[in-house]
Amino acid sequence: MKALQFLEKFKTPVVMGDEPDREILKMVARTALRTKLHEALADQLTDIVVNSVLCIRKPEEGIDLFMVEIMHMRHKFDVDTRLVQGLVLDHGSRHPDMKRRAENCFILTGNVSLEYEKRCSSSQLESIWN
Known part of the structure; x- marks a missing residue:
C-alpha cells in the first residue's frame, strides 16, 4: 500500500500529444530494457x-x-539489431531461374492468390454431388 502511495506522489505525467516527449520515452524504455x-x-x-x-x-x-x-x-549478433521503417519481404525466390538480387524494381504485394484456378462446370459439380 505504501508503494502505491509513493508512486502516486512521485509519478510524472507523460502527455502523448502530436509530438510526444521523446526523451521521457527513451528514459522509460532504457530503464525497462536495462532490467533484462x-x-x-x-x-x-x-x-x-x-x-x-x-x-x-x-x-x-x-x-x-x-x-x-x-x-x-x-x-x-544482437548488436546487429536495427529498425527497418518499411516493408521487409523475407520470402526468397519462388522459381529456380529467378534472380537472387534485384535493384530499382517494383514489387507487388497482395493478400489474394494470383494463381489460375480452373473453375468447375455445373456438370462437373453434379458428378461430384452424385
Missing part, C-alpha cells in the same frame, strides 16, 4: 524501441504492437 539486457545492448535498443513505437503510433488511438514485426536473423 546488458547495459550497452539496452542503450542501443532504446532508440530502436522508441522509434518503432512512434513509427506505428497514430494520434488519438492506442498503439497496435502487431504492426511491429521482430525477425530473428540467423548468423547475426
